[in-house]
Amino acid sequence: MHESKLQLDDLHKAFPGPLPVLDGVAFDVAPGEFVSVIGPSGCGKSTLFNVIAGLERPDAGRVVVDGEDATGRVDPFAYMPQRDLLFPWRTVLDNTTLGLEVAGVPRRVARDRARALFAPFGLAGFETARPHELSGGMRQRAALLRTVVQDRAVLLLDEPFGALDSLTRTDMQTWLEEVRARFGWTVLLITHDIREAVFLSDRVVVLGPRPTRVRQEVAVDLPRPRGVELITSVRFAELEAALLAALRGDSHGDSRA
Template identity: 65%
Template sequence: MSLNKIELLNVRKSFALGKGVVRDVVGDVSFRAAPGEFVSVIGPSGCGKSTVFNIMAGLEPPSSGHVIVDGRDRTGDCTPFAYMPQKDLLFPWRSILDNTALGLELAGMKRKDAREKARELFAAFGLAGFEDNLPFELSGGMRQRAAFLRTVVLGREILLLDEPFGALDSLTRIEMQNWLQGVWAEHAWTAVMITHDIHEAIFLSDRVVVLGARPTRVRLDLKVDLPRPRTLAMTASKEFALLEEQLLEALHDESRKALTANALSAA
């Protein structure tokens, strides 16, 4: 049995721009997540993080390379993953319960059974009593919890989180980070998250992968060796600051490379 839950092996992606011009977006990306591990992916703007994520989720084919899940090649297969985008994408005319049951219904489950399965998670997600509310009646944090519930109720073992808290204010974001840490630990999901927030990446993750400037490659795979559960007080520690410094240095170096490359291509 593979020691990795998911592994990207030598993934590359190029786009044809016409007139024989090819743009390499993903150069050669390999990284992995062990069962129950939380891995964050950061990188300079425009480096290809979302492209890597879409390839991982089976939403976009790689030009070459493989996505391995539990030791099997699952390239192009979206079924092992539960995917949560940045926006909650809740339908405004459906109740919170109906929104969270939607994925199960689309997967073929009867509406009554889907609603009951989703309802079982409402207390654990801090949504008990809001089953019949419409999305506009909930706070931003509660809507994100509802979106997260809709994601995990499908029963997939790998969560792909695309900046799930990026649209929230800072205080709500901190609350959601604490909440996510708790439910992740309780359910032992394997999680891979894209984020622009270095602080968030350290706080939540077992490892942080830094992607380089386009065509992107893995420039740093940093282990976050901090005890769990993480606390807000821990973020003021020397150990946390050292990790933050290493990631900032790597990220700033790649951002400078990206700016230089963009300037040269525009010249």
């Protein structure tokens, strides 16, 4: 059994108000594993990500990366928020180097590192373009490139395709499946889309209502690589149904669905 790349150890977090947000959230993510987190609206998914990423301190519990306490640290994580947040006055290349530059990497070195990823990310030829010249899917690719070029231990993706139309979203999910397999990233994804969670993940963590805890973990035993034809399979439908039942609180702990 592999040592966990990321371990969430009994995380608690409360803000002023009637209910705490996190009430002992605990699960692991193995090296190279793709794990999605789903849960009811308002249950605390974004708060959980902020705690993992070091943007909020937990009231109790720990975030552990590669066996070391990383609670409150930002350096082990590359965080991609829902919006692409590309600066309109910078070229696409200079947008993708921003995280490296903030970390103190010389601009020329940062550009060389980012430029090497433009072809596998489907952005070759757009290095000098401005964000407004890109499609929505290409903007998200640029935002993800900016995230992964930082070469952090864990990628945190917060609804990265939520603002895209259905067809573009499906295309981006297929593309992410391909590049993730190529680069072997360790990924934790927040999504409201059960189908997206099944298609992309090795495992799905289902959170309960606020104050949230892990309600269930469902292993996604679908073969890789995954293409869109898999969505119509019987097993895919079974996994979707199991996750929907877990969200509703109808499931009783069968982690294999």
